Amino acid sequence: MTSTRRIALCAVLAALALTFSYLESFFPLALFVPLPGVKLGLANIVTVFALYFLGASSALAILLVRCLLGALFAGNASALIFSLLGGFSAMLVMILLRRCRIFSIFGVSIGGAAAHNCGQILAALLTLGNAAPLAYLPVLLLVSLLTGSLTGLIAALLFRSMAHFPMDHI
Amino acid sequence: MSMNRSVKLKPNAADLLIVAAVLLLAALALFRFFPGGARDGAQSAVVSIDGKIVERLPLFQRAQRSYTANGYTLRVSVEDGGVRVAQSDCPTQDCVHTGVISRRGQSIVCLPARLTVTIEGAPDGYDLVVGQGVAE
Numbered sequence: 177m178t179s180t181r182r183i184a185l186c187a188v189l190a191a192l193a194l195t196f197s198y199l200e201s202f203f204p205l206a207l208f209v210p211l212p213g214v215k216l217g218l219a220n221i222v223t224v225f226a227l228y229f230l231g232a233s234s235a236l237a238i239l240l241v242r243c244l245l246g247a248l249f250a251g252n253a254s255a256l257i258f259s260l261l262g263g264f265s266a267m268l269v270m271i272l273l274r275r276c277r278i279f280s281i282f283g284v285s286i287g288g289a290a291a292h293n294c295g296q297i298l299a300a301l302l303t304l305g306n307a308a309p310l311a312y313l314p315v316l317l318l319v320s321l322l323t324g325s326l327t328g329l330i331a332a333l334l335f336r337s338m339a340h341f342p343m344d345h346i
Numbered sequence: 347m348s349m350n351r352s353v354k355l356k357p358n359a360a361d362l363l364i365v366a367a368v369l370l371l372a373a374l375a376l377f378r379f380f381p382g383g384a385r386d387g388a389q390s391a392v393v394s395i396d397g398k399i400v401e402r403l404p405l406f407q408r409a410q411r412s413y414t415a416n417g418y419t420l421r422v423s424v425e426d427g428g429v430r431v432a433q434s435d436c437p438t439q440d441c442v443h444t445g446v447i448s449r450r451g452q453s454i455v456c457l458p459a460r461l462t463v464t465i466e467g468a469p470d471g472y473d474l475v476v477g478q479g480v481a482e
């Protein structure tokens with residue numbers, strides 16, 4: 177892949193991640209976890225895909241652009257710490273789990289989703305200055321089993337369909 | 347891309363380790379933050395603003411309080427052994443939608459006002475006997 181094409185693909189993926197971030201704000205997660213700023217983590221689909229397809233450094237660049245532009249569009253600086261801590265925790269755990277080579281894309285995604293939600297709880301702890309948000313850790317961890325499986329499934333389907341597609345000219 | 351061939355696309359037994367680890371963490375967090383679970387008369391609602399405790403309200407005693415924090419005003423109401431944010435002028439209203447909490451470890455969080463209400467057990471040395479059961 178040429179570097180121009182790689183940069184263009186990164187930009188498209190960053191735009192896609194922003195779209196996911198926007199769409200998941202319509203999901204009424206606040207009914208179960210009344211912590212504003214906490215998100216489901218659907219944008220992690222893009223992180224999983226980028227990590228496997230483009231490698232860690234491109235995935236990190238996409239994540240950084242998503243977090244910064246997301247906070248800018250929302251006009252909300254306090255949301256930045258949630259998306260940064262959530263996104264980077266997920267990224268770190270997924271890089272490590274992928275290196276183990278024994279886990280499938282499902283296991284890696286579930287680990288990433290769990291780390292994403294732990295990172296968001298950490299952001300809430302830092303923002304509020306006390307331990308109250310920890311009470312929502314159990315339910316967020318259970319939610320991450322679902323979102324992680326969903327993310328893994330979508331990424332797996334994507335790679336499976338791409339196997340029938342000649343990649344050499346990308 | 348040759349990389350694709352090394353990607354494991356089907357869930358395998360090793361993935362169960364990760365699921366088990368997440369479940370274990372959830373269970374640990376649950377037992378750590380909901381130790382008693384049951385209601386008891388000695389609990390109190392601890393109101394904090396900016397991470398500092400401003401008031402402890404015993405849950406067995408009806409009370410109405412207003413707090414102004416970071417530009418928002420919240421009305422906290424204690425009744426029937428539970429506590430809720432009855433009214434708030436914060437933009438998200440998540441604190442109001444949380445509803446009533448009554449068990450130790452539960453909390454209500456208002457991020458815009460940086461105010462939390464958490465239910466705690468009785469502080470040490472604060473032995474309290476609530477007469478109950480006789481009249482009921």
Ligand SMILES: [Zn+2]
Nearest residue numbers: 436439441456
């Ligand atoms: Zn509020």
